[in-house]
Amino acid sequence: MNTPEVKPISLLQDLIELTQKLRGKDGCPWDKEQSHISLKPHLIEEAYEVIDAIDSGDPSKLKEELADLFFHIIFHCQIAREKGQFDIGGVITLCLDKMTRRHPHVFGDATATTPDEVIHQWEEIKKKEKGYEERKSVVDGLPKYLPALQKAQKVQKKVAKVGFDWTNINDVIAKVDEELAEVKEAIREKKPEHIEEEVGDLLFSMVNLSRFLKLDTENVLHKTIYKFVDRFKKVEAELASMGKDIEACTLEEMDAVWNKIKVKDKKT
Structure with missing residues (x-):
């Protein structure tokens, strides 16, 4: 499919001028009030909506x-x-400079023939850049607001690069079993703080198992959540077709329908 030719430079300037007008004297009251801090939740929301659009497979979305x-x-x-700090030109200049510098195998004399070699080279270059030289630990630099599952997987990848990692999957599974046993023991002890700690350890070990299997933990859990939501909606619909109000049903009734739908889903 052919897309119409556009002039990105001209359009970018139009968008910049539009934004200036929104923030100007006769602009939008809401836009004029915004700051970097007030826009944080909206920025995060927009980023996740991009992810949803990618998962939808719909190019227009x-x-x-x-x-x-x-x-x-x-x-x-x-x-x-x-505020006199920087502008879009400075951001684009920085982006061009950074991407050129971090791809010396494309724009310079370095050699990197595999994705792993590229990542290693990228990390080594980052260590020499301004702002990164203060990082003394391998696990420094974790984004504060990164979702917990992603943060766990990221820190595990960081330590794995220096050899702090399991050598085979059986050891990883054994660690999961060990953490589950400790959760059970904490529950028997009935100490809330201990239970919380051990559940955290179990979750961390499950993230490690996902990483070892080369799975994206965040994505894996999202898929499971959506599968649960879809199946629960089917339970609601099935009970409604039977003339039953789900809020008046017993757990046994709901569970029976759930298992019926689960078997049906596995066959499709």
Whole structure:
């Protein structure tokens, strides 16, 4: 499918001017009130909507959500420009410089023939860059607001790079079993703080198992959540077709329908 030719430079300038007008004297009351801090939850929401669009497989939806996310970048640049800090030109210049510097195998004389070699080279270059030289520990630099599952997987990858990792999957599974046993023991002891700690350890070990299996833990859990939601809706529909109110049903009744639908889903 052919896409119409566009002039990105001209369109970018139009968008910058639009943002300036929104923030200007006669602009939008809401836009004029915003700051980097007030926009944080909206930025996170837009990023996740991009992920949803990717998962949907719908190019038009992805295009729309990328537009929303792109506007946030322009918006943040405009706020910074008003404060005399930086502007979109500075951001683009920094991006060009960083991507060129971190791909010496493309724009320089370095050699990297596999994705793993590229990642290793990337990390080594980052260590020499401004802002990264202060990181003394392998596990420094974790994004504060990264979702917990992603953060766990990221820290595990970091320590694995220096050899702090299991050598085979049986050891990983044994660790999961060990942590589960400790959760059971904590429950028997009836100490809330101990239970919380051990459940955390169990979750961390499950993330490690997913990582060892080369699975994205966040994505795996999302899929399970959506599967649960879809199946529960089917339970609601099935009970409704039987003339039953789900809120009046017993657990046994709901569980029987759940198992029936589960078997049906596995056959399809």
